[in-house]
Amino acid sequence: KAGVTQTPRYLIKTRGQQVTLSCSPISGHRSVSWYQQTPGQGLQFLFEYFSETQRNKGNFPGRFSGRQFSNSRSEMNVSTLELGDSALYLCASSSGSARETQYFGPGTRLLVL
Amino acid sequence: AQSVTQLGSHVSVSEGALVLLRCNYSSSVPPYLFWYVQYPNQGLQLLLKYTTGATLVKGINGFEAEFKKSETSFHLTKPSAHMSDAAEYFCAVSDSPTGGSYIPTFGRGTSLIVHP
Numbered sequence: 001k002a003g004v005t006q007t008p009r010y011l012i013k014t015r016g017q018q019v020t021l022s023c024s025p026i027s028g029h030r031s032v033s034w035y036q037q038t039p040g041q042g043l044q045f046l047f048e049y050f051s052e053t054q055r056n057k058g059n060f061p062g063r064f065s066g067r068q069f070s071n072s073r074s075e076m077n078v079s080t081l082e083l084g085d086s087a088l089y090l091c092a093s094s095s096g097s098a099r100e101t102q103y104f105g106p107g108t109r110l111l112v113l
Numbered sequence: 114a115q116s117v118t119q120l121g122s123h124v125s126v127s128e129g130a131l132v133l134l135r136c137n138y139s140s141s142v143p144p145y146l147f148w149y150v151q152y153p154n155q156g157l158q159l160l161l162k163y164t165t166g167a168t169l170v171k172g173i174n175g176f177e178a179e180f181k182k183s184e185t186s187f188h189l190t191k192p193s194a195h196m197s198d199a200a201e202y203f204c205a206v207s208d209s210p211t212g213g214s215y216i217p218t219f220g221r222g223t224s225l226i227v228h229p
Contacts, residue, residue, distance in 0.1 A: 004156070031214060043203065043219040048212075055212040090156055100145040100164060100207055100215040104156040 001027055004105035006091050012111045018079040021108045025072050025093030031055075032074040033102060034066060037088040046089075049074055078110075086112045115140045115206050119220035127228045132176075132191040134223050136204030139185065145215060146187040147205040148178055151222075157203060163187065174198070199227045 005024045013019050025032050033056075034046040045058040049068035066076040072093075078085055088109050092102035120135040138144060145164050149157040161172025168180040178189045187204060201224050205217040 006156075033214075033216070042221045045216055048214050048216065050214065055214055056216055092157075094215075099210070099213070101147070101159065101162055102217060103159060104149070106156040107154075109154070 004091055004093050004103055006089075006105040006108050008108060009106065010109045010111075012113065013081050014113050015081055015083060017081050018077060019081060019110060020075055020077045021089055021091075021110075023074045023076075023091030023093075023105060025074070025091075026095070026103055029093035029095045029103075030072050031094045031096075031099065032068055032072065033092045033094075034074070034076050035090040035092065036060075037090055037107070038086075043090070046076065081112045083112050086110060115144065115208050115218045117204050117206050117218055117220035119202075119204050119223050121223055122221065123224045123226060125226040125228065126194045128196055129193050132189070132194045132198065132225065134189040134202050134204075134225065136178075136187045136189065136220060137185055138187060138204070138206040140206055140208045142208045143182075144206045144208045145217075146178075146180060147207075147217065148172065148176070148187075148189050149203045149205065149219075150174075151201040151203065153200075160189070160202075194225075194227050196227050196229065199225055201225075 031050045033048040048056040068074045088107045090107045091105045116139040147162045148160040163180045171177045204220040207215040207217040
């Protein structure tokens with residue numbers, strides 16, 4: 001099976017712009033979670049989608065949003081980018097038979113200038 | 114609430130030496146425990162996990178970890194370090210499902226440095 005894929009792998013944006021990141025889960029996985037990884041804060045949970053519905057949400061401002069499509073692919077959007085949004089954004093998927101285990105994609109490295 | 118503490122942000126070993134990365138957790142219910150590895154500019158790769166059953170768990174690349182409930186620990190070991198083991202290692206715990214999902218809490222990570 002192919003693993004979790006994320007596009008693009010690298011992005012450079014300027015403050016105030018918006019960005020959309022994409023994630024395709026492992027085939028058959030219906031849960032997709034997003035994380036932000038920074039040196040200062042470590043791995044922080046953003047949100048989780050299951051069957052096109054946001055099921056859980058972390059403690060991030062409303063500028064961070066996401067959605068999931070009927071094929072389980074997910075996108076996350078960050079509006080009005082700030083310098084502090086520079087991070088590695090990781091997507092993870094899990095299956096219904098092993099909900100406790102998350103499999104991660106390679107991440108999207110976002111740099112905000 | 115669950116939490117994870119990884120002792121030592123950096124661990125340095127010589128090639129061929131024992132690797133020991135420490136992880137202690139806090140959980141109010143029997144937890145699921147994980148170790149992930151992250152190589153530079155890559156995502157997290159699952160090394161091993163404890164869900165239920167045998168407390169000594171074997172993973173990929175020769176790593177293993179032992180769940181010790183009395184010590185609330187899940188330390189990661191490897192008998193002989195290779196240069197290719199140099200990476201960041203994350204311990205994670207998840208227990209009670211939230212909205213039907215298990216959202217793991219991650220430790221801050223331990224950077225493993227392997228000297229020739």
